[in-house]
Structure formats: structure tokens, C-alpha cells
Amino acid sequence: MTADLEFAEAASGLAPIALRAAATLRMADHIAAGHDTVLSLAERTGTDPDLLSRVLRFLACRGVFAEPRPGTYALTHLSLTLLEGHPSGLCDWLDASGAGARMDAAVGDLLGALRSGEPSYPRLHGRPFYEDLALQSSGPAFDSLRHTHAESYVSDLLAAYPWDQARRIVDVGGGTGVLVEALMRTHNTLRTVLLDLPGAVAAATARIAAAGFGDRFTPVSGSFFEPLPAGADVYTLVNVVHNWNDEQAAAILRRCSEAGRRDSTFIIVERLVDHADPRAITAMDLRMFLFLGGKERTAAQLRELASAAGMAYQSMVETPPGLQLLVFRKRRSWSPRVRAAKGDGSPS
């Protein structure tokens, strides 16, 4: 596509909307099941046949579907990713009834955020991001979307660090426990603690209990703005810090540092502004602000935050999906009590 065409596409704004309609109606699955004519697709999806044919044509000339014969549709490599169960989880992210749509609404309020300087999500939905998503009762839930996403990179995290040097790991904001479960499977004496909000921890506990790790797994429902389980060998924060503004991120890192022993390791896993594809990272940077007031950071910015929380930088490892693993140890001269006197920066 030429730059002019790409600009015209961006300005029209229709493609993302048409894609979401197709995903919500599970159009790719219906086509895969052999309902490939406009009439049978309209019948299956309860939609208007004439308008549906126009939407499908719109998507077909953008490569989302193919039209091998007039009025008959087939999947392409793009629409294969819209099938239910695809590892990307894309049809769930784009589903108009779920968490993704609540996030899309916040993205649609970029102008409001620009004018107010405030994140859109809480203004639009009346509650902070994670509080609101915990109450959502229809459509694909945030925790399950995140679960699928975490599965897509967990093996790269396993390969990027010598986890077998640790006996006990606390995954802070560890979601539904994809990382801790994979760690326990791969290293059969490793003990793990999952710290997250109640919904994510409940989902993890149900699944991990069934897998038979016994007392090697400890679920902890709580907040990382409060004191964390103490004395672990490793504390991990995977895709957590970028959710939060500098003050909040510093508060979370301080909680980790306070909980760690003198020889604990702290591992922050994120995409970094100075190491990622600029298109992807600038999009995520805006999303983080619109949802939570968070931001994407450079390696230097993360190192500075961690240093202020009492951590000394050791090394950085890049994983194939572009996530960077930044490894820290506790800085010997740091005193948490002096810092704590300045307030912990947790959100009110």
C-alpha cells in the first residue's frame, strides 16, 4: 500500500470498525464451517444480506477475506487469525461485547484525554481500569485475553533466564499464572507465589490446583501497592510497570525492593521504547495512558526508576517477541524507611 493510500485508510477509520463487526459475528468461523455465501452468512449471523455483502466486499478488497466467486467468500492468511482458538486471541480482543470493546471506547476518546490530560478509561466508564474490568460480566474478559497473550511469549521468558538458580519466585501482578505454572512444570523443585487481584488469582488457582503442584504454588490475592510476600529469590514484574505513571511504578518497585532479601533478584519484563518497533510501541504508549495513565519507557528510564527503589542494574536480555528482561539486584546502601516517609504513591 502506498503512503497516500495508507493515510486515506487511516483517515476513513472504517477498517477497524468493519474488522470488529466481522470478529464479533465470528464471520471467519462461519466461512471455515462452509457457510461461505452472503445469504448463508447473513442467515447464520442474523444480519442484513445486502449490507453484509457490502461489508464483506470492503474487507475482501483489503485482503481480510477472498471472494473466489461473486458473493462467495473464503479465508485468507489474515482472516485465519480471526478464527476462534487462534493463538493471537484476536477475535476475542475485537469482540464488541467484551473487555476489548471497553478499551476501544477509551481509545476513541483520545481527544478528551488530550484536552483534559487525564486517562479516558475511568472518565468514560466511571471506574478505574482494573476495577471496572473486574465487574464486567459479559463477553471475553480481560483476564482471559491476557492469559492467551501470556501463553504466546511464556516459552521465550523461560529460555531467557536461568530460573533454576532460584528456589522461590514471586510473580508480582502475574495475571492468571501462565508464567508461574510454566516455571513449575519446567523446574520441578521450584516454588512460586502468584500475587494479583482476586479475579486473576482465582482463575489461576482453579487451574493450577488441578495440575497437582501441591504446596509448591501459593496464590496471594492482594495489591502490589501493599507489602509483598517477603524473602523470595526472584521477584518478577511482567508487563506490569508500563501500566502505571512514574510515581505509581516507583511505588510498586519499592514494594518489591522492600520485600526482597539482600541477595534477591528483581526482573522487569517489558517492551522498551528504544528497542521496539516504533509503530507498535507508540500505539501501546498511548493505550497505556488512555487506560491507566501509564507509559512505555526507555531502558534508561526503567533503570532510573528501579535505582530510586533501591535496585542495582545487572543486565538486559532480549527475547524473540521483543520483550526485554531487565535484571536487578538489591542496592546495598538503600534504606526503604527514608523513601517510605515521602508517601508510597499508590493510586487512591
Ligand SMILES: C[S@@+](CC[C@H](N)C(=O)[O-])C[C@H]1O[C@@H](n2cnc3c(N)ncnc32)[C@H](O)[C@@H]1O
Ligand atoms: C498487563 S497485566 C500483566 C499480567 C501478567 N504479568 C502477564 O504478563 O500476562 C497486569 C496485571 O496487573 C494486575 N494488577 C493490576 N492492579 C494490581 C494491583 N493493585 N495489585 C496487584 N495486581 C494488580 C492485573 O490484574 C493484571 O493481571
